[in-house]
Amino acid sequence: MKNGFVIFLSVATVLLLSWGALVLAPQMQLGGARQVPVLNSTDVYPLARPGTAAQGLQVYRANGCAACHTEQVQQDGVACDVVLLAAGKNPSAVSNLLATLKLTGLDEGSALSASDRIAAAGGKVETRIRATGSDIARGWGLRHSVAEDFLYDYPVALGSLRVGPDLADVGRRLPDPNWQLQHLYAPRSLVKGSVMPPFRYLFETRKIGAVPSPDALNLPAEFAPAVGYEVVPKPEAQQLVAYLMSLHTDVPLYNAPFTPPAPLKP
Amino acid sequence: MTVNESPSTTNIDASCRVPLLALFSGAALWLVVSSALAVLASLSFHMPGKFGDIPFLTYGRVQPAADDALLYGFCIPAGLGVLLWIFARLGQVPLRGGIVPVVAAHLWHLGVLAGVVGILAGESTGFTWLEFPRGAAALLFVAYLLLALWAFMNFTGRRAGGLFPSHWFFVAALFVFPWIYSVAQLLLIGAPVRGVVQSAVAWWYGGNLVFLWTSLIGLGAAFYFLPKFSGRPLHSYFYALFAFWTLLLFGSLSGIPAGAPLPAWMPALSALNSLLLIVPILAIAVIGWKTVMGGAVQTCKGGSYCMIKFGFVAFLLSALLLVAGACPQVSRITQFTWFSAAQTQLHLYGFLCITLFGAIYYILPRAVGRDFAFPRLIRLQHWCSMLGIFLLVVSLAAGGLLQGIKLHDAGAAFDDSTRAMLPFLRTSTMGLLLMLLANLLFALNLLTLLFLWHLSVIKTVVGAALAPLGKTGVKA
Structure with missing residues (x-):
């Protein structure tokens, strides 16, 4: 390379290549993404987050929550379980058959053949699909995170480090807003030995007025304010919790299928 | 001439x-x-x-x-x-x-x-x-x-x-930054793209800046100073050309981490290119080895030469960590852990900062025409920064591996991974404190030089102003 122009051309070529592969191509593939149908349902996914939750994402951004929390549930694969719904007219044959068959953690083919054999014996079965992997086993989500989960977010806060647990499905996992508020104010009052910094500045400690605030936190004695004072969440804390409540990965999609847990029968 | x-x-x-x-x-x-x-x-x-x-x-x-x-x-x-x-x-x-x-x-x-x-x-x-x-x-x-x-x-x-190899690396670095910075600012801040495309753009930018740009600058400086100090020409033009091209090609595509919620081809493409970085790493290692070994006897007593050699080795190590972290078997364990932070710190501080310290200690006395006020502190600084980055990187990388193994074990509670990591994080604070001390020593030497230079300029100006009018020809 004898002159600057050659260097310039070569650098420009490589940069264009890298831009084309990792900026232009993703934009062409995903930039026009729309809502997708939910499996076995007429619903579409995702819906835009409600207003306070969208504001909460900005609180999440401003305080750098993504420095310690990811929103990316990982999954190794899927497994099928065959579940007997009714024994049918020949229960003893079915139960004999069940004793000889492996019914959980199957791949698709063995699940099909098992359910065929039980059906042939007269039993009524259902094949359930579930995601597998350590994140799923820990209860962090029902499936892995997919691009659709973040369609309406700005900024997308995927995170890259798990000092704290993954939050992609925290709205389903820990659905109590009061728990969340207390955890933000004093993490160690709920999780022993937590290294999460307390976000006391998102709360106001004030003298109890004529009527105690209905929003005041119900804190254990060790963390409670002085007598006659109450701890009330500021709007930012409410918004942040609304955002956390809006985080769900519990909807089955074409590219991340699973069988939703059966609703409890009354 | x-x-x-x-x-x-x-x-x-x-x-x-x-x-x-x-x-x-x-x-x-x-x-x-x-x-x-x-x-x-x-x-x-x-x-x-x-x-x-x-x-x-x-x-x-x-x-x-x-x-x-x-x-x-x-x-x-x-x-x-x-x-x-x-x-x-x-x-x-x-x-x-x-x-x-x-x-x-x-x-x-x-x-x-x-x-x-x-x-x-x-x-x-x-x-x-x-x-x-x-x-x-x-x-x-x-x-x-x-x-x-x-x-x-x-x-x-x-x-x-x-043109020298340093020229190629530096010219490339000059172009890389405005290009990636304008694209990233436009697509993330100016007119944001939708959904996870944001993450793809941010990772592309991060990979190009934190790995590629820094490597171009640090290696450009190393390829200038190593031959200068060792007294042997850079070995060789063609190795350097090959390393330059492959580094640029593979390094610019390496930003997207495994497991990202993007279409699978994107993390796969990045992982492949990160693995291929082993090619320029080997070429660069050969260049360094052949240029430095058997060179004229020039001992480094904690001076610029030492720092640039240390930075060069740190580059090889951090790039190898990047390659290792791209192997699917490893990235399954190391993803979402402190392991990648260890790699980034080794690259930014161990490689680039220490290389730049060496260069600045050489350049600045020549540019200002005045030696550093505390030359002995240079050696102390070198030791502090080396020990500091060593403690930081080893504790974060080892702790990150342990954390990853716990995270990957469905039977272990999440708190176990945090608890396993804590002693390592606390050790890393020691590393950071040593680095703080090193940085203070660097700043002390540099700012004293700046102050003395200001002082001499003021003296010259005052001297010229107070000089008797009869004598013309101000000596500045």
């Missing part, structure tokens, strides 16, 4: 004096600020409850501020300063119109100030390595363009013919 009016080396060095002082002194301050912020962030792991009432001291703001202060505050301006001087020396052309780079240096440091304050105030954009709010980003962009333009003009006006 056949050209008649060929400027002397002293003239060339002197032409860089004021721009380099502006770039390096601000950079030294940011270096100290960055390590102070990093120590502060690390304290969260010793006493998480302490800063709960103070928004700008919360971990999620301090940690990115520390990272950005290191990369934007120190690495980029210091790297550009070294680049300006090496261009002027290699091309045998003094730096003309020095006022522009001086103004640009101040603009740059102002931009970093606005950015760091913005992050601490909660105005971060939320994208890794792009946290600076848009006003700060605009300042940085303008300042970089001015500095790059001046460096490029000096490059095109070079008197000595021929």
